[in-house]
Amino acid sequence: MASDRHPQSATDAVAVPNPAATLADLEAIADRSRRSGLVRATGWPMVVWGIAWLVGYVALGLLPGPPGLAIALTASVAATTVTWRGRAGTTRTGWEPQLRAAWVVLMLASPLLVVVAQPGSVAEIALLLGGLWALGLALYGVASRDRSLVALGLALLSAATVFSLWQHDAALAGFGVVSGTTMVAFGTARTARVRRRSPS
């Protein structure tokens, strides 16, 4: 039988061991790299903010008046401080300054929108702000091309809508539990997934 092996064929001249495995490895590396950038902004920070939402909204719902408001504000300040101080990671997407500025604009605009909407109760104010910030999260996801984050933002906005229609004293606390646990689960899953795929 004639051999079809030719020692000087074009493919033999290329010294590339197992190119298919190399391509798969490169794809996995690029994916890890891309995800590490996502986790820094929306992994553990989402866990922190989820806890803040859970504590804040439940406090507002169960402790009407200054005590509940004080706890909610404290939770927000604590979450802001923790996520701001931990912002220096090992990966940057290059969009950080613009996205940070967008969040600042959203926060500054929030009280103005409350004045415009003139909601009738603390619960309505709190749910309006929750829906607004959820929308901000979804838009952040659009800007950073993070579809999961867009879905999360829209889910939280939907939850704010549902609970605002539920005329019940437990609406705020209910929104806090649902939104807070969802955010914590999202951030935990995202952080765990990157760590699981890391080679070290």
Next chain:
Amino acid sequence: MSDLPPTGATIPDDVAALLRTPFDPVLSDPVRLRIQAALGGLPRAGSMTFTGLGKTLGISDGNLGAHLAVLVEIGYVATRVSWRGKRRTTWYQATDAGRAAFATQVEALRSVTSASTDRMSPRPHQHPTSPG
């Protein structure tokens, strides 16, 4: 390049042309290719620290540093320094030239894989076997 004996395989002209093109000598090293993949996975304005690269690739600092230096010198990777108080951090970013070279290298690897797969698939015309 010397004349090659007829292989009997059907390699498209564009693939054959690509196979004759030398691979990028810098990115032919697997570590440097992986470094470029890690930085290329980020957006164009994205960057990564030395520690981040080491964690992503799972290689030693010495090995990483040596190959990064080559990529920086050749212009495939750019560096930028940031300060946070007294803490200095160097950020590594893939340049346009680096991204283009990586894309070309990946395309060449895909062509080799494709050509290898084509050679292994059944051919319409079989060569006559020798009597013995």
